[in-house]
Amino acid sequence: MKVRKAIFPVAGLGTRFLPATKSSPKEMLPLIDKPLVQYVVEEAVAAGIEQIIFVTGRTKRSIEDHFDSSPELENHLEEKGKDETLQAVRCIADLVDIFYVRQKKALGLGHAILCARDFIGKEPFAVLLGDDIIDTPGSAPCLRQLLDVYEHYKGSVLALEQVPMEQISSYGCVAVNRITDHVMEVTDMVEKPPQAEAPSNLAIIGRYVLTPAIFPLLEQQQPGRGGEIQLTDAIKRLSQDEAVYGCLFEGLRHDCGDKLGFLKATVDLALKRDEFKEDFTAYLKQRLGCL
Numbered sequence: 001m002k003v004r005k006a007i008f009p010v011a012g013l014g015t016r017f018l019p020a021t022k023s024s025p026k027e028m029l030p031l032i033d034k035p036l037v038q039y040v041v042e043e044a045v046a047a048g049i050e051q052i053i054f055v056t057g058r059t060k061r062s063i064e065d066h067f068d069s070s071p072e073l074e075n076h077l078e079e080k081g082k083d084e085t086l087q088a089v090r091c092i093a094d095l096v097d098i099f100y101v102r103q104k105k106a107l108g109l110g111h112a113i114l115c116a117r118d119f120i121g122k123e124p125f126a127v128l129l130g131d132d133i134i135d136t137p138g139s140a141p142c143l144r145q146l147l148d149v150y151e152h153y154k155g156s157v158l159a160l161e162q163v164p165m166e167q168i169s170s171y172g173c174v175a176v177n178r179i180t181d182h183v184m185e186v187t188d189m190v191e192k193p194p195q196a197e198a199p200s201n202l203a204i205i206g207r208y209v210l211t212p213a214i215f216p217l218l219e220q221q222q223p224g225r226g227g228e229i230q231l232t233d234a235i236k237r238l239s240q241d242e243a244v245y246g247c248l249f250e251g252l253r254h255d256c257g258d259k260l261g262f263l264k265a266t267v268d269l270a271l272k273r274d275e276f277k278e279d280f281t282a283y284l285k286q287r288l289g290c291l
Contacts, residue, residue, distance in 0.1 A: 045095055184248070
């Protein structure tokens with residue numbers, strides 16, 4: 001069955017970016033001239049996703065407003081003859097069909113996905129986390145790479161990235177049996193292990209393709225680390241009943257849930273933009289020469 005739907009869990013508090021996120025969602029932080037979440041929605045659409053559901057919480061209304069039409073703004077831009085900007089604004093509302101559901105209690109990523117169960121039904125689906133901006137020049141979008149693996153092997157797929165072992169305790173990580181250079185079967189997984197207990201340096205990144213068999217497992221899942229319902233724990237149980245695969249994706253991931261990662265993403269994406277590249281490169285060289 002084709003994967004048509006995607007879940008975007010966006011109910012988190014964004015505490016690492018306080019005070020900026022006190023009243024504005026982390027997902028709406030601007031990366032140059034688009035909010036973080038728009039980059040990820042555009043990735044999903046480019047991968048073939050037809051419907052998206054945002055799992056939201058309090059203070060997240062601006063996400064809904066962003067992906068809605070804005071007649072007053074559009075009329076203003078039209079009157080001013082700003083046709084290029086007008087087209088960019090109009091395209092946002094037409095990207096994809098979007099739906100919303102509230103996560104009323106902050107019980108973790110697994111619980112957020114469970115909140116979208118009625119929307120997904122009995123279909124396979126994708127999950128995309130807005131913290132991870134993944135640039136894939138010369139390759140298919142990261143989610144498309146996962147969908148290709150799903151369509152070939154007919155099982156759930158996790159995006160994987162090799163990270164330094166000293167950082168592995170910040171991630172869920174996996175043990176695997178390799179099938180190809182980029183595809184592997186997951187044999188075990190653990191959420192944020194101490195370095196000495198990590199089964200590998202293969203970290204689970206914020207892109208998933210899951211079968212609907214995950215929902216009853218999430219429903220039965222007892223709270224784990226931090227009193228939350230951990231998606232990793234449910235996927236581990238899923239792997240006992242059906243094959244779960246990992247995809248070592250091609251591309252550069254920016255962890256925009258981290259301040260330094262956000263700064264790196266801003267620089268890298270600015271250097272790819274023709275209108276900024278020359279002047280911004282000169283500015284960086286000037287500043288670095290002063291250090």
